Amino acid sequence: MSDNRAAATVVDVPRGLAGVVVTDTRIGDVRGLEGFYNYRQYSAVDLARTRGFEDVWHLLVHGELPDAGRGAAFAAETAVLRRLPDEVRTALPALAAASRASGPLAGVRTALSLLGAAKGFRPVYDIDADQRRADTVTACAAVPTLLTALHRLGRGLEPVDPREDLSYAANYLYMLTGSEPDPRRARAIEQYLISTIDHGFNASTFTARVIASTGADVAACLVGAVGALSGPLHGGAPSRALDALDAIGTPDRIDPWIRERVLAGDRVMGFGHAVYRTEDPRSRMLRDIALGFGGPRVDFAVEVERRVEAILAELKPGRELHTNVEFYAGVVMELCGLPREMFTPTFAAGRVVGWSANVLEQAADSKIIRPAARYVGPRAPVAVPTVA
Structure with missing residues (x-):
């Protein structure tokens, strides 16, 4: 903290503003410990x-x-x-x-x-x-x-x-x-769109x-x-989750493929969420939609989900890592005929x-959002060197 700043004007917060409340909202809420989110007063x-x-x-x-x-x-x-x-x-x-x-x-x-x-x-x-x-x-x-x-x-x-x-x-x-x-596919996409509005x-x-x-x-x-x-850390995961299903290929490859990546410290796309510490409710709904369509692709995705969660529980005990919205979103969009570049x-x-x-x-709020940053560069001021 700069010596010239009053301590009361600067607040240290976690990296990425994780968990920091910056304003009030009436639009919706995400209750990560419960696995619930709402738009206004409705689930x-x-x-x-x-x-x-x-x-x-x-x-x-x-x-x-x-x-x-x-x-x-x-x-x-x-x-x-x-x-x-x-x-x-x-x-x-x-x-x-x-x-x-x-x-x-x-x-x-x-x-x-x-x-x-x-x-x-x-x-x-x-x-x-x-x-x-x-x-x-x-x-x-x-x-x-x-x-x-x-x-x-x-x-x-x-x-x-x-x-x-x-x-x-x-x-x-x-x-x-x-x-x-087809009305069934249109409705599936509609439900996906609604579930991701906010x-x-x-x-x-x-x-x-x-x-x-x-x-x-x-x-x-x-x-x-x-x-x-x-x-890619925000919106690019649905197609990457499908890429992972393609890379695994067959049920006998699920365990070795997942273990190799978890032990290497790699992220398994479609699993884990920044807020949810339980199952992502969007994933649960989209899984139901996918199961309604059925077929080998859906069966394989469900088996991958089951084995990934078991392996993550074994190798990362104490951490709640479940499918997030991207995992089954990719499956549903593929079932509805969308190309991956449009996910x-x-x-x-x-x-x-x-x-x-x-x-x-x-x-409706006239206050501009203007946070501060802590300067950690070379101590200032230093005389500006002259050009020889």
């Missing part, structure tokens, strides 16, 4: 099992679950906003070409900036709560269109125009594949709130969140609603 898993995506979106943005009439009106309102402005649509081929190697998530950062400019988004500091909500709904409705168009263009395919008669999840699959999806102050959500605290526009907040999500973008298609709810909440 998030119960919402995923019983309601549609648009209803939960309404809950996050407007603070309440809609009745049938208001739910239909909100779904119709958001469906109209799926079409992109001409300025954005004409730029997508160039963005897809530039981001072909890195994927749609890279392209959508620029696309969101263009969308905000084309729609005239203004700093949240300068607009009222109603306009802020309108801007978030506009952005969220467009994200699936942007992601699927960038994906298809990157593969040499024409984008598929959105349909207003399909639900958020069904329309997403339709734009991705060009075919109207999950506490993770890296991307906190990033969105930091940007919102500066008063920046909604698009800027969401671009920052997407940037945080693109990191993290699909996560973003749901989480954008949670980011937006946090942006709205943060925008």
